[in-house]
Amino acid sequence: MIFLLMKLNGNNLKIAIQKKGNLTAGSLDILKKAGLQFEVLENRLLSSCENFPLEIIFVRDDDIPEYVKDGIADLGILGIDVLAESQLKFKKLLDLGFSRCKLQIAVPRDSQMTSLSQLNNKRIATSFPNILRKFLKKKKIKAKIIKVAGSVEIAPIVGSADAICDLVSSGSTLKTHDLVPTKTVLVSQATLVSKLIIDPDKQTKVSDLLRRIKAVLQAQKTKYIMLNAPKNKVNAIAKIIPGTKSPSVIPLNKPGWVAMHSVVEEDRFWETLDKLRAVGARSILVLPIEKMII
Numbered sequence: 705m706i707f708l709l710m711k712l713n714g715n716n717l718k719i720a721i722q723k724k725g726n727l728t729a730g731s732l733d734i735l736k737k738a739g740l741q742f743e744v745l746e747n748r749l750l751s752s753c754e755n756f757p758l759e760i761i762f763v764r765d766d767d768i769p770e771y772v773k774d775g776i777a778d779l780g781i782l783g784i785d786v787l788a789e790s791q792l793k794f795k796k797l798l799d800l801g802f803s804r805c806k807l808q809i810a811v812p813r814d815s816q817m818t819s820l821s822q823l824n825n826k827r828i829a830t831s832f833p834n835i836l837r838k839f840l841k842k843k844k845i846k847a848k849i850i851k852v853a854g855s856v857e858i859a860p861i862v863g864s865a866d867a868i869c870d871l872v873s874s875g876s877t878l879k880t881h882d883l884v885p886t887k888t889v890l891v892s893q894a895t896l897v898s899k900l901i902i903d904p905d906k907q908t909k910v911s912d913l914l915r916r917i918k919a920v921l922q923a924q925k926t927k928y929i930m931l932n933a934p935k936n937k938v939n940a941i942a943k944i945i946p947g948t949k950s951p952s953v954i955p956l957n958k959p960g961w962v963a964m965h966s967v968v969e970e971d972r973f974w975e976t977l978d979k980l981r982a983v984g985a986r987s988i989l990v991l992p993i994e995k996m997i998i
Contacts, residue, residue, distance in 0.1 A: 716757040717909045720777035723749070723762035727894055730802035731781045735760070737995075738916035757909055769794070772899050778906060779913075785871060785892040789832045794897040797914060801921060805873040807832060807890040810883040812860050815867075820887055823847045823867060829859035830869035832889075839889045857881040915997070923993040925970045931980060931988040935962050940983045944976060948998055967993070 721731040732744060741754040751760045761777055769790035771777040781800065785807055809828065811817045817826075820843055829850045830836050836849055850865050857877055859865035869889060872878060878885060896917070902910055933941055941964055942951055951966035964985075968976050973990070980988060 715905075716752070716759050717779065717906055717913065718759050718761060718777040719779040719781065720761045720763055720768045720771040721781045722765040722768070725765055726803050726805075727765055727781060727783060730800070730894055734800060734802070734917060734920055737920045738913070740916075756913070758913065772897060775899060778902060778910070779896060779898050781894055781896055783892050784895050785832060785835070785890055787895065787897065788890060789834050791834055793900060795900055795902075796895060796897050797910075798896045798917060798921075800894040800896060800917075801924070803892075803894045805871045805892050806885075806888050807835060807869060807892060808872045808885040809867055809869045809887045809889060810872070810878050810885045811867045813882045813884050815860075817867065818886065820845055826866040827864070828867045828869055829856050829865035831856060832869060835890055836869045857883060916995075919995040919997045922996040922998065926967050926993055926996055927970055927973055928965070928991040928993050929968050929976075929988065930963065930965050930991070931985045932956065932961055932963055933983075933985045935960050937984045938962060938964065941980060941985055944979045944983070967996070 719735075721735075722728045735742075740756050740758060742751045742760060744751060749762045751762070753759070761771065763771060765782055765786055768777070768780040768782045769786065769792050772780040772794060773792050779797075780794075783803060783805075784799075785805075787794065787796075809820075809823070817823065823840075823845050824847065827848045827850055828836065829852050831852060831854065833849050833851045840847055840849075850859070852859060856868045856870040858881070859868055860883065861881065867886075868883065871892070872885060875885070896914075898910065929945060931941075938953055945951055945964070945966040945968050947966035951964045954963040954965070956963055977988065
């Protein structure tokens with residue numbers, strides 16, 4: 705930590721991200737898509753951006769809350785699960801949409817435990833004792849929490865616990881160990897946080913970085929759409945793809961026809977496509993958007 709302090713530029717923003725793990729690739733990807741230029745070298749814990757006043761600190765994800773709390777980092781990218789487990793207070797700036805998972809209670813398939821009430825007086829192994837304790841208290845379940853650092857799934861097999869509470873993404877690890885989820889305790893994803901009070905001279909830099917990241921996130925969930933349509937169908941199509949304000953309409957060389965350009969939300973794309981074809985849209989072209997600033 706002393707080494708980092710000696711190398712950091714006090715005027716630059718500092719952001720702490722996971723050095724190696726599930727959050728690393730997503731964190732680096734979103735920063736690069738936000739236009740930041742930097743090098744990532746193996747075993748190097750600090751990287752400075754060439755085109756933005758930002759320095760990236762690579763640490764264990766469990767250490768990110770402390771780095772932000774202590775002011776070593778102004779910002780941090782971490783999972784909501786780690787944030788909740790730390791019990792520290794931060795300003796949550798933006799959910800980033802990657803590394804989605806659930807913190808779930810799971811039991812052995814042959815345990816015949818199907819309800820929360822059956823966990824009374826049972827042993828639950830977890831790496832998230834604070835979150836689990838709060839959840840069980842809310843549900844009025846009295847169980848013994850056994851804190852483990854890793855390999856939580858093995859606990860019921862070796863007899864050290866009757867159930868587990870662990871992060872689940874695809875569920876393949878649970879199946880491998882013959883465990884079945886019974887209750888979701890927390891839904892998690894990567895999120896961007898800051899310390900509660902940002903230095904006034906850094907607030908503009910934080911706002912600039914946020915604007916860039918929001919543009920990337922908006923682009924990820926939006927598609928650019930171009931199509932040809934009869935001129936008398938413009939109003940009907942505009943109701944289907946209104947865009948951010950209004951679609952662009954461009955006359956074509958063919959009489960009575962126009963080209964229309966707009967944007968459409970990714971999760972509504974196929975539904976929208978069917979509606980467009982139904983009202984006469986043709987030659988529909990869909991393109992990804994790199995960044996979108998509204």
